[in-house]
Amino acid sequence: MPPSKIPPSIRQRRLGAELRRLREQAGLSVTRAGELHGATQSRISNIESGGYPVSADRVRALARLYECADDALVEALTRMTGGRTRGWWEEYREILPAGALDLAEVEHHARSMRIASVVHIPGLLQTPEHARALFRDVVPPLSPPEVEHLVSHRIKRQSVLYGEQSMPLLAIVHETALRMGFGGPEVALDQLDHLLTMSEHPHIDLRVIPFGTGSFPSSGAGIVYIHAEVARLDTVQVDGDRFEFIDAEPQLIKYRAVLDRLEATALKPEASRDVIRRIARSM
Structure with a gap:
């Protein structure tokens, strides 16, 4: 093109x-x-x-x-001027949906992120095999090359969590996501071990909402809240078959409030790790 x-x-x-x-x-x-x-x-x-x-x-x-x-x-x-950023995601142009490239670009420029997920482990914290198991279950089925393109894109997105400029991340995960077992016991156990390892990084705050907590806001959808330099330039991406990005100020205020309540509902980091360890021992 x-x-x-x-x-x-x-x-x-x-x-x-x-x-x-x-x-x-x-x-x-x-x-x-x-x-x-x-x-x-x-x-x-x-x-x-x-x-x-x-x-x-x-x-x-x-x-x-x-x-x-x-x-x-x-x-x-x-600082948003100067034309298109030629980031690593450009190699996926015409291979993956434009929304996937947009998400990678916004994450690359983020100051910090907050993620809430009920059924799935957040993509930034998934292992390759866990991601591969998810993409193999897509309907209609994807071809093996399509699956591998999606997996490699997802893993490359995780670069924001490594290096000197690693981005602060708060990930709130419901116990449901920890017990789904995508890919079978071996893949699931490896994914839990990976979560425990990542949760020890000082810039990653992983919190679990356990069963029995009761109702909580936005319990049916995953939320990715991407913090920019100023709050007005924040972006929200919500789960769905299509990439949907939200930046209207009333919606940003709403999702900040939702995530504040979810963070207050979730267990503290060490208690969250205890839940993950307990689930891993039961596998």
């Missing part, structure tokens, strides 16, 4: 969407914003759709035009 035909990345689209929100908050139409900025209406529209690369200086100029007084937000937006 020629570079000119590559669609904008999720960060480019988000930058454009935030500039549109600033314009709308300023009460300016696209036409009027173009006139004041010295640009055509189509140029402003293309910027807001993420289809036209913008410089940090242009972002600052538009922010001044829109009378945005949030300096932290403006500076965070300037």
Whole structure:
């Protein structure tokens, strides 16, 4: 695919969407914003759709035009400029859904993440064999190469948890996910051992919601909350057959509150490890 035909990345689209929100908050139409900025209406529209690369200086100029007084937000937006990030995920373009690439890109730029999952171990904490067992059960069935592409993509996403710039992660997992046994006893036991190992890393906070806790918010869906430099630029990705990214401020507030309650409901880290060890001994 020629570079000119590559669609904008999720960060480019988000930058454009935030500039549109600033314009709308300023009460300016696209036409009027173009006139004041010295640009055509189509140029402003293309910027807001993420289809036209913008410089940090242009972002600052538009922010001044829109009378945005949030300096932290403006500076965070300037760091989203410069065109598409050529990350490792680009090798999967035209192989995996665009949403999979978007998720990897957002995770790569995240300051921290919070994940809540009921039925599945979070992807960032899965072993290759556990992930492979999940993808082999997809309906309609995937071909062996498709499965391997998905597994390698999932494992490469985990690079955010390693190295000097390892990202802080809070993972809240229900006991159901620990007992599902995907891939059989050997794969399941290896997955539990991997969770215990990862939970010992200082930047990983793994917490378990045990059976008998009762009801808890959003008990039917997995949530991935990706924290950006400023809260307004956070992103939520929810489980489903299709990748769905949420960035409307009321929804972000809602999911932050849900995760706060889930964190309060879950066991503390050491008690959570005790649950995992007990389940592993029973296998």
